[in-house]
Amino acid sequence: MIRLEKRPQPSKAWTVATPILAVILTMIFGGIMFGLIGTSPFEAIRTIFWDPLFDPTFAAFSRPQLLVKAGPLILIAIGLSIGFRAGIWNIGAEGQYIMGAIFGAGAGLALYPMESVLILPLMILAGALGGWAWAMIPALLKVKFGTNEILVSLMLVYVAENLLASVSSGILRNPEGMGFPGSRNLAQWSSSQNLELIPNTGMHLGVLTAFIAVILAYVLLTRHIQGFNIRLTGEAPRAAKFAGVSPARTVLFCLGLAGALAGMAGLFEVTGPAGQITIDFGSGYGFTAIIVAFLGRLHPVGILLAGLLMALTYIGGELAQLMLGVPGASIQLFQGMLLFFLLGVDVLTNYRVRFGSGEVRA
């Protein structure tokens, strides 16, 4: 008989080991899945995890992509993780990401074709504001009426997607675009372009911001009273109340921060890699970031590593699509499985496995 016994404190060793175990399990079961759809498992795993970094023909192109994809994932996941720590479930980051892009691009395009170094900073501010405002809707509704933030933030993703479709064929449409939906190309306008800071590394302003966010989040969570309050709210809500932590302010802070970071991620994407507001601008980063946050154990450094790993599965997945004809959706399933296995093996962190029956014998 196998029993579980609650550990007095989560095991430090397993906290680090479980994500690695989950990745290994995902590779095994993912390999089986690839085998079932008729691809060689070893080749598929190698194409996803090894070739983007080390294959002589692809690495030159895909290494910079690693940072391009990891940047928004890390930036969004950092914001989400702080909320998750406090037990505030913002799962509408995709909507906040889209709104950030719309607001930021709108602010910039209002000034087109002016040239100024101040335009990009203004757009970044507007992007953060857009994401923040979108996240304030579930936050205020939760604080004022006790509405469930999970459902509201998620419903707002669909609203944001419809708004995106509306503005890309309406108010933000490129007047010189011959009637096609989609805005002007922001990556080609020198005032708004978000260029690589170091050539051929993929390191653009958004990636830099993501790295800064990792450091600031670490400081916030370990050195600042607000971070302590957030952790306290998540781990012992009653104790937090007695200690005078306002639940309302925690909700507003966590959702607002996550929204602002997701909005900035959207703005950096639209001024850089994506280039323009189009109907299909929403790319699912907001949802994948949830996996990144959990895989990184809601810890800033963990999220940094998890974001890079998840970016690798994106690039490797595209490569596998190209080289092996693996359907694109299998990568989505692969990422979902990773989260599933992680949650499953997580039991080892909080519980000890005991063998033998726990019955008392006389």
Next chain:
Amino acid sequence: MDLSNINPILLVASIMISATPILLAAIGEMVVEKSGVLNLGVEGMMITGAVIGFIVAINTGAPLLGFVTAAMAGAVLSLSFGVLTQVFLSNQVATGLGLTLVGLGLSSLLGKPYEGMKTVTLPKLDIPILSDLPVVGRMFFSHDIMVYISLGIVIAVWAFLKFTRAGLILRAVGESHESAHALGYKVIRVRLAAIMFGGACAGLGGAYLSLVRVPQWTEGMTAGAGWIALAIVVFASWRAGRVLVGAYLFGGITVLQLNLQAAGLTWGVQYLSMSPYLITILVLVFISSNRKRSSHDAPANLGQTFHATR
């Protein structure tokens, strides 16, 4: 825009059709939540049911068989959630989200070869005499069998929870798992059964989308229906009758906005498409602003992990 194109009889009939998937998913989720488990993976189970039902119906030519396999697929998928949350004691919110992501990925992987294909759909079942009634007959008594089955499930769930001993045990597990455990009820088994029932219902709902309502398979075709089902459970304050009302109200909104689009309203199609989601938010706000009442309605142990120490 020409509003006279909207036929009120067809409108009511199509409301019933468009409400059925959400109704099925919501009534299943209500049972799950009554047992104290919050499964946020409804969307994932629905879309898996949609793709499995479609694939089976196309390969066998029997839509009913599609529904049966879709229910089984939903139940199996929900069992993975059940094992993770009940045996491995994982966080229910995170696991439910994971289930949605897995379901979305799995469905688009399986459904890729079937995109754009047509399937045989369920025949309209004219109930003798009743369906010949003027107006009312076409509105209510001339639907396919799943519409009636979904209504039957609602009544069965209501009666099960209200009048049977098993229903009482299920509610006890949801209200206080410690007490139910102390009385000797198998908390985890009851919850696993409830989770699988919820999965099966969500699978049926998904299959109704791909086999009757649309009827076609497109990637991501549930488009948030599973999440709306979750919202309807809150709206219904965990009562079967109100789940029915909620789902039909929501179906009404969806159909009305589609009809307005079809009637030639050209301006702001996107604003109409977002209206169901906005209205869901408004309804949630309205329900939860009545805080004193609604917090009493939710099962007391909803979303809490149960670990028997003794």
